[in-house]
Amino acid sequence: MNELSDRLAVTGADGFLGWHLRCLLKATGHPEPRMAVEKDFQSVEALGEALGPATAVLHLAGMNRGAEADVHETNIRLAQLLTSALDQAGASPTILFANSTHSFNDSAFGRSKREASRILADWAKARGTRYVDVILPHLFGEGGRPFYNSGFATFCHQLATGAEPQIHQDGELELVHAQRAAQVFLDQLPGSGPPETCRVQGAPMRVSEALSRLKCIHATYQAGIIPGLAEPLALEFFNTYRSYLFPERVPTSLLLRTDPRGSLFEAVKSEHGGQAFLSTTHPGVTRGRHFHRHKVERFLVISGQAEIRIRRLLDQKVHVFPVSGEQPCFIDIPTLHTHEITNVGSQDLLTLFWSHEIFDPSNPDTYPEPVILEP
Numbered sequence: 001m002n003e004l005s006d007r008l009a010v011t012g013a014d015g016f017l018g019w020h021l022r023c024l025l026k027a028t029g030h031p032e033p034r035m036a037v038e039k040d041f042q043s044v045e046a047l048g049e050a051l052g053p054a055t056a057v058l059h060l061a062g063m064n065r066g067a068e069a070d071v072h073e074t075n076i077r078l079a080q081l082l083t084s085a086l087d088q089a090g091a092s093p094t095i096l097f098a099n100s101t102h103s104f105n106d107s108a109f110g111r112s113k114r115e116a117s118r119i120l121a122d123w124a125k126a127r128g129t130r131y132v133d134v135i136l137p138h139l140f141g142e143g144g145r146p147f148y149n150s151g152f153a154t155f156c157h158q159l160a161t162g163a164e165p166q167i168h169q170d171g172e173l174e175l176v177h178a179q180r181a182a183q184v185f186l187d188q189l190p191g192s193g194p195p196e197t198c199r200v201q202g203a204p205m206r207v208s209e210a211l212s213r214l215k216c217i218h219a220t221y222q223a224g225i226i227p228g229l230a231e232p233l234a235l236e237f238f239n240t241y242r243s244y245l246f247p248e249r250v251p252t253s254l255l256l257r258t259d260p261r262g263s264l265f266e267a268v269k270s271e272h273g274g275q276a277f278l279s280t281t282h283p284g285v286t287r288g289r290h291f292h293r294h295k296v297e298r299f300l301v302i303s304g305q306a307e308i309r310i311r312r313l314l315d316q317k318v319h320v321f322p323v324s325g326e327q328p329c330f331i332d333i334p335t336l337h338t339h340e341i342t343n344v345g346s347q348d349l350l351t352l353f354w355s356h357e358i359f360d361p362s363n364p365d366t367y368p369e370p371v372i373l374e375p
Contacts, residue, residue, distance in 0.1 A: 007034075007052075007053065007054050007055040007056070008025075008030070008033035008034065008054060008055070008056055008057075008058065008189075009033055009034035009035070009036065009050075009051040009052060009054035009056070009057045009058070009093070010022070010033045010034070010035055010036070010057075010058045010060060011036040011040075011041075011051075011057065011058070011059045011060055011061035011078070011082065012036075012037070012059075012060035012061030012062065012098075013033065013035035013036065013037055013060070014035070014037045014038075015060060015061065016139065016141075016143060016144050016145065016149045016178060017060050017098060017136075017139060017178055017181060017182065018035075018060050018061075019143055019313075019314060020141060020142075020143070020178035020179055020181070020182045020336075021058065021060070021182040021185060021186075022035075022313075022314055023179075023182075023293070023313045023314065023336050024179060024182040024183060024186065024293075025186075026313060026314075026367070026369070027291075027293055027367045028186070033058075034050065034051055034052045034054055035050065036050040036051055036061065037050075037061075038061075041061065041077075041078060041081055044081060044084045044085045044088055045085075045088070047081055047082065047085040048085040048086075048088055048089045051085060051086070051089070051091075053089075053091065054091070054093045055093050055094065056093050056094040056095075056096065056189055057082070057086070057093050057094070057095050057096070058096045058098070058185055059078075059079070059082055059095060059096065059097045059098065059120065060098040061078050062074075062075050062078065062098065062113070062116075063075055063078075064100075064109055064148075064149075065148050068107075068108035068109075069108070071108050071109050071112060072108040072109075072111060072112040073112075074112070075109070075112035075113055075115075075116045076112050076115050076116055076119070078116065079097075079115075079116035079117075079119040079120055080119060082095075082120070083119060083120065083123040086123075092127040092128065092129040093129065094129060094130040094131070094132070094189070095120050095123075095124055095129070095130075095131050095132070096131075096132045096134055096185055096188055096189075097116070097117055097120050097131070097132070097133055097134060098134055098136060098185075099113050099116075099117050099133050099134060099135045099136065100113050100135065100136055100137075101135055101136065101137050101138075101174065103117065103135065117133050120133075121133065121195050124195065125195065130191075130193060130194075130195070130196075131195040131196070132188050132195070132196045132197075132198055133195070133196070133197045133198065134181075134184060134185060134188065134198045134200065135197065135198065135199045135200065136176070136181055136200050137173075137174035137175065137176050137200060137201070137202035138150060138152070138173050138174055138175050138176070138202065139175075139176060139177075139178050139181055140152040140153065140175055140176075140177060140178065140236075140240055141177045141178035141179060141236070141239075141240050142178075142239060142240055142243035142334065142335060142336055143178075143243065143312075143336075144156075144178075144240070146158070146244075151207065152173075152175065152210060152214075152240070155210070155211050155214050156214060156240055156241050156243075156244045157244050159214060159215065159218040159241065159244075160218075160241070160244035160245050160249065161244075165211055165214075165215075167207055167208055167211060169207070170206055170207050170208045171206070171207055172204065172205075172206060172207075173202075173204070173205055173206065173207055173210055174201075174202040174203065174204050175202045175203050175204075175205065175210065175233075176200055176201070176202035176203070177236040177240070179236075179293060180200075181200055184198060184200050203233050213234075213237055214237065214241055217237060217238055217241050218241065220271070221238075221241070221242065224266065224269055225269045225270065225271060226238075226268065226269065226270040226271065226272060226274075226296065226356065227271050227272070228271040228272050229271075229272045229296065229356050230272060235294060235296070235356075238296070239294070239296065239334075239335045242332060242334065243334050243335070246310075246319075246334045246337075247310070247319045250319075250321065250331055250332075251308075251321055251323060251329040251330060251331045252329055252330050252331070252332075253327075253328070253329045254266065254267075254328040254329055254330065256327075256328050265328045267298075267300050267330065267352050267354070268298055268300075268330075268352075268354045270354075270356065272356050273356075274296075274354060274355050274356040274357055274358070275354065275355050275357065275358045275359060276352060276353065276354040276355075277352075277353055277354075278302070278350060278351070278352055278353075279350070279351050279352075279353060280348045280349065280350055280351075281304075281306075281341070281343045281348065281349040281351065282343060282348060282349075283343050283344075283345060283346055283347065283348070283349075284342075284343060284344075285342070285343055286340050286341065286342040286343075287340065287341050287342075288338075288339050288340035288341055288371070289338065289339075289340045289368065289369065289370055289371055290338060290339075290366050290367055290368050290369055291313060291335075291336060291337055291338040291339065291366075291367050291369050292333070292335055292336075292365050292366060292367070293335060293336065293365055293367070294335060294365050295335070295355055295356065295357065295365045295366075296332065296335075296355065296356040297332070297333045297353065297354070297355050297356075298330050298331070298332050298333070298352075298353070298354040298355075299323075299330065299331045299333065299341060299351060299352075299353060300328070300329075300330040300331075300351065300352040300353075300354075301323045301324060301325050301328075301349065301350070301351050301352075302325050302328075302350040302351065302352055303325035303347075303349070303350040304324070304325055304343060304345045304347055304348060304349035304350060304351075305322075305323075305324050305325075305343070305344050305345030305349070306322075306323050306324070306341050306342060306343055306344060306345070306349050306351070307320055307321065307322055307323070307341070307342050307344050308320075308321045308323055308331055308339065308340070308341045309321075309339065309340050309341075309342070309371045309372070310331075310333065310334070310337050310338070310339045310371070311337060311338050311339075311371050311372075311373075312334075312336070312337050313336050313337065313338060313369070316373065318371060318372055322344075325350065338369040338370065338371050339371060340371045
């Protein structure tokens with residue numbers, strides 16, 4: 001941890017990037033930051049109370065969809081409210097601003113982000129504190145809102161729900177996963193000095209190429225095959241796509257083939273490989289209670305009765321899935337969701353676990369976290 005980690009404040013903490021940042025903080029052992037959400041921007045006093053005595057403020061709050069006049073006014077107003085709240089509190093924290101590559105164009109959104117950055121930079125210069133302008137390309141990742149955060153989120157939602165995605169303009173994209181963007185903010189926290197500009201680099205491609213990749217992932221996965229995941233971007237695309245299948249399309253039933261010799265079903269088919277193992281769990285015992293940031297993991301009960309419980313990070317709701325070896329089905333655990341499996345039967349539980357990668361003790365991508373929170 002760095003020296004700033006215990007006094008971070010995040011605006012837009014309940015938004016797409018805010019959620020990913022908070023998930024990253026949890027995974028890396030940082031405490032929950034102070035959080036400012038939409039209701040806190042109703043007044044200077046409310047915002048100051050939400051931010052508290054922060055050493056660094058990560059200003060992620062913003063508006064990127066809506067009437068042009070509303071988008072333009074809102075992003076500028078949020079920056080003005082932030083500086084006013086800090087002045088009223090007599091605070092001069094480091095400010096990191098979630099800017100956009102659109103700030104280089106003349107759209108209402110772009111102009112508002114450019115002006116908001118100027119307001120924050122001027123304020124930081126006048127108070128002798130550090131300002132970092134983090135310029136982000138097109139973000140994608142788990143938890144993006146369809147028809148709002150990005151066309152990528154919309155495509156994933158449409159494929160997951162059986163709709164046919166449509167391209168209205170085949171423009172150029174530069175895609176970066178929100179976890180990578182969140183890491184950039186943490187990396188920029190240490191240090192002091194003059195204003196800085198940090199341009200986050202993404203993967204360039206046209207909209208049609210991104211959709212083509214997603215369609216290929218969708219077709220492969222619906223055929224019961226986990227696609228190739230060796231390329232980091234392919235893994236991020238896959239984890240994002242499958243997050244839109246949860247929880248409505250979980251678990252996935254399997255075809256049980258039976259003849260006089262017995263029964264069999266195909267547990268995992270993968271273009272990548274990975275690692276599979278069998279586990280026995282005694283009655284009443286629970287395994288898991290952790291989450292992963294990248295790992296693709298499949299649970300499949302072979303014999304016995306179990307409950308698989310899954311909770312999205314930073315949410316309260318727990319999804320409970322009864323599973324049985326008598327009715328084969330699998331559950332692919334979403335990334336950034338804590339999970340556990342409990343033997344609820346009277347006999348030992350036999351479970352097949354599969355991961356897309358061979359376990360590495362030096363980099364396990366496994367973070368302890370209870371599924372059921374204390375009241």
